[in-house]
Amino acid sequence: MSLDNPWDQAVLALRLLAIDPGLGGITVRARSGPVRDAFVASLTLLDGNLIKLHPAMTDDVLHGGLDLSATLAAGHLIKKQGLLQDICPLLLTMAERCPPGFAARVAAHLDAGGGPLIALDEGAEPDEAAPTALTERIAFHIDLSDISHGQAQPPKGKTPAPYPVTHSPAQLAQIVTVAAQCGIDSLRAPSFALRAAQAHAILHRRKAINDDDITVACTLTFAHRATQLPEAEQPAQEPESKPNTGEKSQNTDLKIPDEILLDAIRAMLPDDLLDRIAAAKARGGKGSGTGATRKGNRRGRPLPSRAGRKGDDARIDLVATLRAAAPWQTIRRRDTGRDGLQIRASDIRTKRFEERSDRLLIFAVDASGSAALARLAEAKGAVELLLAQAYARRDHVALVSFRGIDAEVLLPPTRSLVQTKRRLASLPGGGGTPLAAGLQTALEQALHAGRRGLTPTICILTDGRANIARDGTADRIQAAKDAQDMARTIRANGIDALVIDTGNRPADALKSLSQTLKAPYLPLPRADANRLSAAVTHALGD
Amino acid sequence: MTHPFPFSAIVGQEEMKQAMILTAIDPSIGGVLVFGDRGTGKSTAVRALAALLPPIRAVKGCPVNSEKPGLVPEWAGLGSKRTAERPTPVVDLPLGATEDRVTGALDIEKALAHGEKAFEPGLLARANRGYLYIDEVNLLEDHIVDLLLDVAQSGENVVEREGLSIRHPARFVLVGSGNPEEGELRPQLLDRFGLSVEVTSPKDIDTRIEVIKRRDAFENDNAAFMLRWQAEDAAIRDRILKARKALKRLKTPEQTLRDVAELCLALGSDGLRGELTLLKAARAHAAYRNDTALTRGHVRAAAPMALRHRLRRDPLDEAGSGTRVTRVVEDVLG
Numbered sequence: 001m002s003l004d005n006p007w008d009q010a011v012l013a014l015r016l017l018a019i020d021p022g023l024g025g026i027t028v029r030a031r032s033g034p035v036r037d038a039f040v041a042s043l044t045l046l047d048g049n050l051i052k053l054h055p056a057m058t059d060d061v062l063h064g065g066l067d068l069s070a071t072l073a074a075g076h077l078i079k080k081q082g083l084l085q086d087i088c089p090l091l092l093t094m095a096e097r098c099p100p101g102f103a104a105r106v107a108a109h110l111d112a113g114g115g116p117l118i119a120l121d122e123g124a125e126p127d128e129a130a131p132t133a134l135t136e137r138i139a140f141h142i143d144l145s146d147i148s149h150g151q152a153q154p155p156k157g158k159t160p161a162p163y164p165v166t167h168s169p170a171q172l173a174q175i176v177t178v179a180a181q182c183g184i185d186s187l188r189a190p191s192f193a194l195r196a197a198q199a200h201a202i203l204h205r206r207k208a209i210n211d212d213d214i215t216v217a218c219t220l221t222f223a224h225r226a227t228q229l230p231e232a233e234q235p236a237q238e239p240e241s242k243p244n245t246g247e248k249s250q251n252t253d254l255k256i257p258d259e260i261l262l263d264a265i266r267a268m269l270p271d272d273l274l275d276r277i278a279a280a281k282a283r284g285g286k287g288s289g290t291g292a293t294r295k296g297n298r299r300g301r302p303l304p305s306r307a308g309r310k311g312d313d314a315r316i317d318l319v320a321t322l323r324a325a326a327p328w329q330t331i332r333r334r335d336t337g338r339d340g341l342q343i344r345a346s347d348i349r350t351k352r353f354e355e356r357s358d359r360l361l362i363f364a365v366d367a368s369g370s371a372a373l374a375r376l377a378e379a380k381g382a383v384e385l386l387l388a389q390a391y392a393r394r395d396h397v398a399l400v401s402f403r404g405i406d407a408e409v410l411l412p413p414t415r416s417l418v419q420t421k422r423r424l425a426s427l428p429g430g431g432g433t434p435l436a437a438g439l440q441t442a443l444e445q446a447l448h449a450g451r452r453g454l455t456p457t458i459c460i461l462t463d464g465r466a467n468i469a470r471d472g473t474a475d476r477i478q479a480a481k482d483a484q485d486m487a488r489t490i491r492a493n494g495i496d497a498l499v500i501d502t503g504n505r506p507a508d509a510l511k512s513l514s515q516t517l518k519a520p521y522l523p524l525p526r527a528d529a530n531r532l533s534a535a536v537t538h539a540l541g542d
Numbered sequence: 543m544t545h546p547f548p549f550s551a552i553v554g555q556e557e558m559k560q561a562m563i564l565t566a567i568d569p570s571i572g573g574v575l576v577f578g579d580r581g582t583g584k585s586t587a588v589r590a591l592a593a594l595l596p597p598i599r600a601v602k603g604c605p606v607n608s609e610k611p612g613l614v615p616e617w618a619g620l621g622s623k624r625t626a627e628r629p630t631p632v633v634d635l636p637l638g639a640t641e642d643r644v645t646g647a648l649d650i651e652k653a654l655a656h657g658e659k660a661f662e663p664g665l666l667a668r669a670n671r672g673y674l675y676i677d678e679v680n681l682l683e684d685h686i687v688d689l690l691l692d693v694a695q696s697g698e699n700v701v702e703r704e705g706l707s708i709r710h711p712a713r714f715v716l717v718g719s720g721n722p723e724e725g726e727l728r729p730q731l732l733d734r735f736g737l738s739v740e741v742t743s744p745k746d747i748d749t750r751i752e753v754i755k756r757r758d759a760f761e762n763d764n765a766a767f768m769l770r771w772q773a774e775d776a777a778i779r780d781r782i783l784k785a786r787k788a789l790k791r792l793k794t795p796e797q798t799l800r801d802v803a804e805l806c807l808a809l810g811s812d813g814l815r816g817e818l819t820l821l822k823a824a825r826a827h828a829a830y831r832n833d834t835a836l837t838r839g840h841v842r843a844a845a846p847m848a849l850r851h852r853l854r855r856d857p858l859d860e861a862g863s864g865t866r867v868t869r870v871v872e873d874v875l876g
Contacts, residue, residue, distance in 0.1 A: 022761070059640070062638065076654070100678075101681050105636070108636065108677060132580065133678075136581060172755060172758075173751050176747060176751045185743040186580050187582070187743055190754050191753075191754050191757050191758075194754060330656075331653055333657075
C-alpha cells in the first residue's frame with residue numbers, strides 16, 4: 001500500500017488499530033470539514049460503540065457517581081455510569097484544548113486498557129497541539145489538513161481477526177535502532193512500532209513480520225515523534241538500485257539496510273519539523289494550546305465545587321449544596337421532628353472557576369551609573385507610559401531594579417498604578433551594572449507569579465554594559481557570560497521577554513542577549529516615549 | 543490483564559527499584575517520589591510493587607486492616623476476631639477523586655434507607671498499613687494535597703460532621719509519580735516524600751532492545767513470562783523479609799551519624815527531616831545487603847535519593863540536583 005497520501009495512512013492506521021487496540025489510537029490533525037467528517041465516518045472500522053469526549057467534561061461525567069434523583073426515588077443507592085467505565089473507542093474533540101488534568105485522567109484510562117482513543121486536533125499553530133500525555137500513549141499521528149474531499153474515499157473490505165505473529169531478534173533490534181536514530185527517547189515508540197508491524201503482518205495474512213511491515217510500522221509511528229533528522233550518511237551513491245535490494249530480500253533475518261527505513265521515515269517527516277522542535281524546546285516542552293490557568297470563584301470554566309464556609313465572598317453552588325444535604329434528610333427529620341428541607345452549614349458548597357490568567361509585566365530597570373548618566377529619566381518615562389497601558393488592560397506589574405552589586409524587588413506584582421509610579425520616581429541611579437542579578441531577580445518573580453497563576457513577561461530596560469558578575473565581583477567578561485546564562489535559563493523556563501536598549505548607541509551584547517532570550521530587541525528611540533510604548537505594545541502582540 | 547508487569551523484569555532503572563525496596567523494608571522512611579520523562583516505566587514499577595510486597599496479617603473484614611482485634615475501630619461494627627493474611631494494600635488515588643472518596647463519608651445507602659448515621663470508609667482507610675499511589679501527583683487538586691499532607695503527618699484520618707465523628711489510623715507509604723514538564727510540585731509536598739528518584743530513558747541500544755523484548759513477551763507469551771519472573775519477584779520478597787529482621791540488629795556507629803549531619807549541613811537542606819530520612823534509608827540499604835554495621839558506603843549510596851528534593855533550587859544549575867548531591871558527597875565523605 002502506498003503511504004504517500006495521508007488519507008491512505010489514516011485508513012491503514014485505523015485498520016491496524018482495529019486489529020490491535022493496544023496501539024492506543026490516532027491523533028488526527030484537521031480542521032472541522034468534510035474530510036474530517038469522512039474520517040469520523042470511517043471509525044466504524046473499530047469495534048464497539050464510539051463514545052465522544054470533550055475537554056470540558058467534569059469528573060462525574062467521566063467516572064460516574066451518585067445518581068441523586070434516582071437514589072432518592074428508589075430509596076437505595078443508584079450509581080450513574082461514567083463515560084470511561086466501559087472499554088470502547090473514544091473520540092476526543094478539540095484535543096488541543098485539553099487541560100493537563102483532563103489529559104491525565106484519559107491517559108490513566110488508556111493505561112488501564114481502555115480505548116483506543118481518536119484525538120481530533122484542530123490546532124491552527126504548530127505549538128497548539130494535543131497534550132503530550134495523550135499523544136505519547138497513542139501510536140499514530142495523521143495530518144489530514146491538506147487533503148481534498150475527493151481523496152477521502154471511504155474504506156472498503158473487512159479487517160482480519162488477530163493471531164500471533166513472529167519476529168526475529170534482528171528485526172526487533174532494527175526497530176529500536178531506528179527509533180534511537182530519530183532521537184526518540186520514550187520506549188513506548190519502539191514498542192508501538194513492533195505492535196504495528198505485527199498488526200500489519202496480520203492485515204496481509206502473514207505468519208511472520210517482513211521488511212515491508214517494519215517499514216510501514218516505523219514510518220507511521222516514528223515520523224511525528226522524531227526529534228532529530230535521521231542522518232543521511234552517504235548521500236546515496238546509486239539511488240536507483242538501493243531500494244530494490246531492500247525490498248527483494250526474502251530472508252527475514254537479513255536486515256533491510258537502515259538507510260532505506262530512514263529514507264522512508266524522512267519522506268514522512270513534516271516540513272516544519274525543525275521549527276516545531278525549536279518551538280517545543282523554547283516552550284520548555286509544554287506542548288499544549290491551553291494557557292496558564294488560575295482558580296477563582298467568580299468567572300471562567302466551572303470546576304468541581306467544594307465545601308466552603310459561610311461568610312466567604314464565594315458564590316454558593318445551590319445544586320451541589322442540595323446534593324450534599326440530600327442524604328442527611330431522613331436522619332435530620334428523625335432528629336428534629338420537623339418536616340421539609342433541612343440544610344446545615346456543613347452542606348454549603350461554593351462555586352469555583354478556572355480562568356485564563358492575567359498577564360504580569362515585570363520591569364527590570366537598569367539604574368546603574370552608566371544608564372543613569374545616559375537615559376534613566378527617559379526609561380522611566382517609557383515605563384510610565386507602559387504602566388498606563390497595563391492599567392487599561394488590567395495587567396499586573398512588578399518592578400525590579402538593579403544597580404551597584406545587587407538587584408532588588410521595588411514592587412511585588414500589583415495593579416496599583418500610583419504606587420508603581422511613586423516607586424519608579426524615587427528610583428535613584430548610580431553604581432555598577434549587575435545585569436545577571438537583575439535578570440535572576442526578575443526570573444524569580446516570574447516563576448513565583450507563574451505558580452500563582454499569572455502569565456509573566458519580563459521587560460528589560462538596560463544599556464547592556466554588564467560589569468558585575470553574579471558573585472558581586474567587578475569582572476566584565478564574567479558578567480556578560482553570567483547574563484547570557486541567566487537569559488538561557490529564562491528562555492528554558494518558557495518566559496516571554498522583551499529587551500529595550502537604553503544606551504546612547506545600540507549595544508551588540510544586548511542584541512545577542514535578546515537572541516538568547518528569543519525576545520524582541522528595541523533600541524529606545526530618542527526622547528520619544530510614545531514611540532517606545534507603541535513599539536512595546538506591538539512586540540507584546542496586542 | 544490480571545497480573546501487572548513483574549517488578550524484577552523491569553530493565554535498568556536501578557535507583558527507582560532500589561528506592562521502592564528500601565521503603566518496603568522500612569515504611570517509616572516515608573514514601574517515594576518518581577519524577578521523569580514519559581515512557582520510562584514509572585507507573586509500571588509502582589503497579590509492579592504490589593506483587594512484591596510481603597503479605598500482612600490483619601483482622602478479617604476490617605476496613606482499616608487492623609493488626610489486632612483490639613485495634614478495630616468501633617464504627618466498623620465488626621464481630622469477627624479472626625485474623626487472616628492479606629496482600630499489602632496498594633491503593634490508587636485517581637486524580638478525579640473527591641474529598642469524600644478520599645477521607646470517607648456518610649454511607650448514603652444506609653442514611654437514605656434506614657436513616658442511620660454510618661460511616662463509609664474512603665481510600666485513606668483502605669491504604670492503612672499499605673501504600674497510597676498517586677500517578678501525576680503534580681496535577682492533583684490543591685485541597686486534596688493539603689488533606690493528604692495533614693493525614694500523612696498525623697497518621698490519623700479525622701472526619702467530623704454533625705455527630706458523625708470518626709477517626710481511624712491512616713499510616714501509609716505515599717508513592718507519587720509525575721512528569722516535571724506538566725507542572726511543579728509544591729515544596730511542602732516534595733519534602734513529605736522520603737525518597738525521590740529521577741528516571742530517564744535508557745540511552746543504550748541493547749538495554750532498549752531488552753525492554754521492548756520483555757514487553758512483547760509479557761503481552762504475547764504471558765504465562766511463560768510470568769512463571770519465569772514471579773520466581774525472581776519471590777526472591778526479592780524473601781530478601782526484603784530478611785532485611786526487616788536484620789534492620790533491628792544493625793549497629794549505627796557514632797561516626798556515621800556525624801557524616802550524615804555534616805552532609806546535610808553542607809547541602810543546606812532545610813530542617814532535620816533530611817538527616818532522619820538519610821539515616822533510615824542508609825540503614826535499610828545496609829540491611830538489604832545483609833551487612834552488620836552501617837558504613838560510609840551505605841550513606842553514599844542512599845544520599846542522592848534521600849536528599850535531592852530537599853535542596854534549594856539554583857536556577858543556573860542545569861545538571862540537576864542529583865549531581866549536586868553527588869558532588870557534595872564527594873567533598874564531605876571523600
